[in-house]
Amino acid sequence: MNASRPWEFSPRTDVYDKDDLHRELNRMRRALCAVTRSYNQTKKELEDIKEATGFYDKPFPFLELPREVRDQIYEYALISRLDIIPGPRPIEHLGLHPSDSKPPTPGLCLVNRKIYSEAIEILYGRNKFSFKTAGELVKFEEEIGSAHRKLVRSLDISTLLVTANSSVPNPDLAIPHDWSYFPTHWSKIMRRSGLTGVVEMTITVLNPHSSGKGLVTVGPVLQEAIKELLGREPNGDLKRRLVLRWVSESEKDKFPSDWEVLIEPWDNETEEVLCSIFFD
Incomplete structure (x- = not known):
């Protein structure tokens, strides 16, 4: 064993x-x-x-420490090494070692109300949350509640390129928890989402080879939903950052010029990375 x-x-x-x-x-x-x-x-x-x-x-006088020091402790305890994957780990991934996709010590938020009010901003605002399907994002929003949705700053989602021969389920005919990784499903959840503070997104196309290397484009429905979601944060001083993985370089022009839009092109490691994202 x-x-x-x-x-x-x-x-x-x-x-x-x-x-x-x-x-x-x-x-x-x-x-x-x-x-x-x-x-x-x-x-x-x-x-x-x-x-x-x-x-x-005698209890350690934690709250007497300067706020800057407390914030550093919150960062050590609550910022995950990798993108956070909400929800329980699959049974096949259980083990004795902590997961790099979970905060090291989330229980710190439960010490008292003062620490909770300070730490929760670090937990939701300084981590990136990763979702394979739109249904996972629906569940996440329900679990964290409306008070915390505005704190989330960064998302990582995976989507499947739709071709002319693709059969795409209509999200209106399924419960939100069952929404999948199709662009129309992501567009629907983005528009109805209660996340109002997102300023950074990474979008990974799971099947870029279906239309040829470097030829993948972001459809207009998903494009407009991305713009709407990243445009909700009222603080105009916060830089919007969008990372598009394995799409055409020309896709940069579809988004506002004051955004930081990065394109990650197809390379020799793409197939291995895609397998780890899609089948993990």
């Missing part, structure tokens, strides 16, 4: 075999018990040190 990923299913497991599933369930229970025992032992050792030294007899 892999010590770093104790819940990883065996490649030989037949998902339709009840006996194999039962064995995997028992293995997961044993791994969970092992982690719990390790946690309890570590907690006891820390409590013993605390009692012996008296180091924590």
Whole structure:
């Protein structure tokens, strides 16, 4: 068993075999018990040190620190190394190590109301949130609530190029949670979104090879939705930044001249990156 990923299913497991599933369930229970025992032992050792030294007899005066210092601590605790992928990790990705796509210590926001009011701005405003489908963004907005939507500054989305032969589901015929990665689905969620502070977006085309390398264009429906979403933030001093991955260089001209528009062209590593985005 892999010590770093104790819940990883065996490649030989037949998902339709009840006996194999039962064995995997028992293995997961044993791994969970092992982690719990390790946690309890570590907690006891820390409590013993605390009692012996008296180091924590008085609470640390965190809120007496200068705000600049507190903000630095919030950044260490709440800014993820990679783009944040909201929602629980898939069962096959569970492990004992922290995920680089999650904030290191989000529990800091729950200490008290004062810390919450300061830290929540760092959590939502300094991280980039990544979504594979429009439905994932719908769920995210519902979970964080209307009070926090205005704090989100940066998004990373993936979309699928639509060709003449493509069959695109009508988003009006599906519940929002089921909206997919088609441009029309993204356009719909962008227009109805409650996010009002977004100033940075990265858009990745998942199938740029379908129209030839470097020939991908942003359709007018998605183009107008992007402009509308990034134009909501009332602070005109904040620079709008748009990154388009694997589209034509001429797409820059479709967006306002005062925006920073970057084009990431197709290269030898594109196929590998696309596989990691689409199938991960």
